[in-house]
Amino acid sequence: MGDFIFGDLRTLSAAIAIGLGSLGPGIGIGMLAGKAMEALGRNPEAEGPIQQNMILSIAFAEAIAIYALVIAIIILFVGGTTPPATVYPT
Amino acid sequence: MNKTLVLPIFLVLFITSILGGVIGGIFPFGGFFESPIAHIQLSAEVIPGLGITNTSLTLWISMLVLMGFVFISTRNLNEFPQRRLQNMAEVIVEFFLNLSQTISGGKKGRKFVPVVLSIFLCVVVSNWVGVLPGVGTIGIIESAETVYSHTEHKTESCNGSNHGSGHEKKEYSCEKALKEHLVVFNQMPGLGISYLSPGRGENRVDEGGAVVLVKDVIENDSKIKSGELKGKTAGRLLPIFRGANTDLNTTLAIAIVAMIFVQFWGISTLGFKKYGSKFFNLSSPIMLFVGLLELLAEVARVISFTFRLFGNMFAGEVLLVAMMFLLPFIGIIPFMGLELFVGVIQAFIFSMLTLIFGVTAISDHSEH
Numbered sequence: 001m002g003d004f005i006f007g008d009l010r011t012l013s014a015a016i017a018i019g020l021g022s023l024g025p026g027i028g029i030g031m032l033a034g035k036a037m038e039a040l041g042r043n044p045e046a047e048g049p050i051q052q053n054m055i056l057s058i059a060f061a062e063a064i065a066i067y068a069l070v071i072a073i074i075i076l077f078v079g080g081t082t083p084p085a086t087v088y089p090t
Numbered sequence: 091m092n093k094t095l096v097l098p099i100f101l102v103l104f105i106t107s108i109l110g111g112v113i114g115g116i117f118p119f120g121g122f123f124e125s126p127i128a129h130i131q132l133s134a135e136v137i138p139g140l141g142i143t144n145t146s147l148t149l150w151i152s153m154l155v156l157m158g159f160v161f162i163s164t165r166n167l168n169e170f171p172q173r174r175l176q177n178m179a180e181v182i183v184e185f186f187l188n189l190s191q192t193i194s195g196g197k198k199g200r201k202f203v204p205v206v207l208s209i210f211l212c213v214v215v216s217n218w219v220g221v222l223p224g225v226g227t228i229g230i231i232e233s234a235e236t237v238y239s240h241t242e243h244k245t246e247s248c249n250g251s252n253h254g255s256g257h258e259k260k261e262y263s264c265e266k267a268l269k270e271h272l273v274v275f276n277q278m279p280g281l282g283i284s285y286l287s288p289g290r291g292e293n294r295v296d297e298g299g300a301v302v303l304v305k306d307v308i309e310n311d312s313k314i315k316s317g318e319l320k321g322k323t324a325g326r327l328l329p330i331f332r333g334a335n336t337d338l339n340t341t342l343a344i345a346i347v348a349m350i351f352v353q354f355w356g357i358s359t360l361g362f363k364k365y366g367s368k369f370f371n372l373s374s375p376i377m378l379f380v381g382l383l384e385l386l387a388e389v390a391r392v393i394s395f396t397f398r399l400f401g402n403m404f405a406g407e408v409l410l411v412a413m414m415f416l417l418p419f420i421g422i423i424p425f426m427g428l429e430l431f432v433g434v435i436q437a438f439i440f441s442m443l444t445l446i447f448g449v450t451a452i453s454d455h456s457e458h
Contacts, residue, residue, distance in 0.1 A: 055435065056439065056442060059398075059435055059436070059439045060439075063394065063397075063398040063401070063402075066397070066398060066401030066402055066405060067397050067398075067401060069401055069405050070397060070400065070401040070404065070405070073130075073132065073404070073405070073408065074132065077130050077131075077132055078132050078133075
């Protein structure tokens with residue numbers, strides 16, 4: 001049972017990588033969208049530029065979370081053989 | 091289709107897919123779809139017969155699709171387009187023309203348009219071709235021996251251990267390679283077609299298991315190898331087609347081309363000395379340091395371009411695979427939509443960033 005829960009150090013490090021790595025972008029995207037809503041409320045005519053720039057900035061912030069995800073996937077699936085602690089229904 | 095029928099049908103499909111997937115395995119009657127999780131592979135694989143990788147093949151196909159689109163839409167050009175493809179192409183080109191002129195503030199934005207538009211079209215078409223059904227799911231089944239030898243060559247501790255053995259009996263001694271997972275396929279007799287064998291659990295091939303270890307197949311006590319289970323093959327799928335941007339090489343190539351063009355625009359507009367003085371600013375030590383950091387930032391842009399596009403596309407592929415495992419029947423539908431959306435957005439981001447870096451590169455700060 002201990003083997004199953006803790007598996008390798010690899011599983012734990014992959015989980016930490018993606019968990020901590022998505023904290024920052026999550027907060028960043030929330031702040032971005034909030035400010036964009038505020039600007040939209042003040043000036044509804046400028047909806048086109050505001051929306052375009054908001055999507056662009058959100059993709060920037062999301063890219064940081066994607067870097068963390070790539071590292072987590074590399075830790076899990078590269079450099080060993082089986083994915084650690086794979087679960088199959090029995 | 092009656093509107094009141096939509097919700098009940100959707101609920102029935104949803105409950106079927108939950109019961110038939112992994113979660114439904116708890117119930118005795120559940121888990122009937124029994125889809126095993128596919129092997130997730132980071133690097134692209136070389137197709138044995140052809141000698142090129144599967145992502146290269148898909149990139150060529152998406153290039154053919156794009157060339158076909160451009161060719162058909164530019165036949166018999168008319169000022170008032172009779173053909174819808176010409177209209178669509180004009181929308182895309184106009185959008186990027188306006189964008190370039192807005193961001194660069196004038197007509198000098200026109201020189202950015204060819205490269206930016208090409209990057210956008212190439213990335214969006216290859217992203218969308220990577221979501222088509224059949225991409226990533228149709229392929230060649232690698233036998234257990236092939237999987238063993240691939241892993242043995244990659245593992246450092248096992249290298250060279252088998253090269254000296256005789257030709258009669260090959261020794262399988264690499265522990266890591268023996269523990270690789272393989273999936274069981276059913277074979278259609280006489281047709282050469284295999285499909286995923288529904289099975290449940292690990293190492294129970296005789297009871298319809300779906301996943302076995304390499305050592306069960308290679309060593310002689312396996313029922314598959316001895317031929318007792320006719321019509322089943324254990325192996326790993328090597329997809330013939332795989333989305334082009336799920337390969338790090340493709341995205342790195344596009345990123346390097348984009349940054350080379352940014353430098354080219356800067357040097358051709360400002361001249362070599364003025365453009366170089368942005369990075370090697372000899373007026374004061376602090377400015378020299380700032381300039382060197384700018385140079386480092388240029389290199390970091392290549393890396394961030396690469397990983398942004400690669401991460402989005404590869405994570406999307408892994409997400410689709412995981413959804414096929416968890417909710418087998420319909421769970422993948424909203425994620426296909428997400429993939430299409432993300433494909434467009436990432437292509438737009440890539441080209442927009444190239445444009446912005448180009449505009450920054452040709453701007454002359456000393457004119458303030």
